[in-house]
Amino acid sequence: MYCAIITEPIDASELASRVRTDADGAVITFTGVVRNHHEGRPVEALRYETYREMAEGKLRRICEEAAARFEVGDIAVVHRVGQLAIGDIAVAIAVAAPHRDAAYRASREIIERIKREVPIWKRERYADGGEDWQEGTPVDLRSG
Numbered sequence: 001m002y003c004a005i006i007t008e009p010i011d012a013s014e015l016a017s018r019v020r021t022d023a024d025g026a027v028i029t030f031t032g033v034v035r036n037h038h039e040g041r042p043v044e045a046l047r048y049e050t051y052r053e054m055a056e057g058k059l060r061r062i063c064e065e066a067a068a069r070f071e072v073g074d075i076a077v078v079h080r081v082g083q084l085a086i087g088d089i090a091v092a093i094a095v096a097a098p099h100r101d102a103a104y105r106a107s108r109e110i111i112e113r114i115k116r117e118v119p120i121w122k123r124e125r126y127a128d129g130g131e132d133w134q135e136g137t138p139v140d141l142r143s144g
Contacts (some may be wrong), residue, residue, distance in 0.1 A: 001067070002076040003059035005052045005120075010078055010089040019074035019096040026100035028107045032091040034084050038134075042127035048081040048090065050120045055079070058118045062110055070106040072097040077110060079120055 002018055012031050020027045036043055063075045073096040080090050093110050097103035114120075122134040 001060065001063050001074060002078075003056055003063055004078050005050055005055050005059075006078050006080055007082045008080070010080055010092045012089060012092045012094070015076045015078060015092050015094040018076045019094045021073060021096060023098060024073050024096040025098050026103040027094060027096045028100070028103040030091075030093040030107050030111055031089045032111070034086050034088045034090055036086045038124055038126075041124075041130075043086070044125050044127050045083060045085055046122055046124045047083050048079070048120055048122055050079075050081050050118075052081075055118050055120055059114070062113045062117065066095075066106040066109050066113075069109070070097070070102040071099070072102050072106045075106065075110070077114070079114070079118070081120065 012029050016027050016029045034046055059077050059079070063077055066072070067075055076094045078092050080088070084090055091111070091114065093107050095103045095107045097106070123131055124134060125131050
C-alpha cells in the first residue's frame with residue numbers, strides 16, 4: 001500500500017503499475033484534475049495546503065479500511081499540494097483487484113472519504129483576481 005502527499009506532478013500510469021499483479025483482473029485508476037471553473041467563476045489556478053503527517057496517516061487508514069471492506073489487492077493514493085495549474089492532476093488513486101466491481105467500489109469510497117476526512121485545504125484563484133478557500137476548509141484558515 002502506498003499513500004503519500006507530494007509536491008511533484010503525479011504520474012497516474014506509474015501509480016497503476018505500482019499496484020498491479022498477475023492475480024488482478026482489474027486495475028482502476030481515478031485522477032482528479034484542476035478544472036477552469038467553479039460555480040460559474042473562471043478559475044486560473046489553485047493551491048492545496050495540508051498538515052502532511054496527519055493527512056498521510058488518514059490516507060493510509062482510509063486505504064486500509066477500503067482494502068479490508070472490499071476484496072482488493074493493492075492500493076496506491078497520492079495527493080499533490082502546493083500551486084497547481086489548470087489541467088494538473090491533484091489526486092490519483094489506483095486500486096488492483098481480482099474483479100472490477102471491488103476495484104470500482106473501493107476507488108469510489110476512497111475518493112469520497114478523502115474529500116470528507118483528509119485535512120487538505122483548497123484555495124482557488126479566480127480570473128477576476130479574487131481568491132477563496134473552498135468548502136471543507138477550516139474557518140481559521142479562510143481569513144488568510
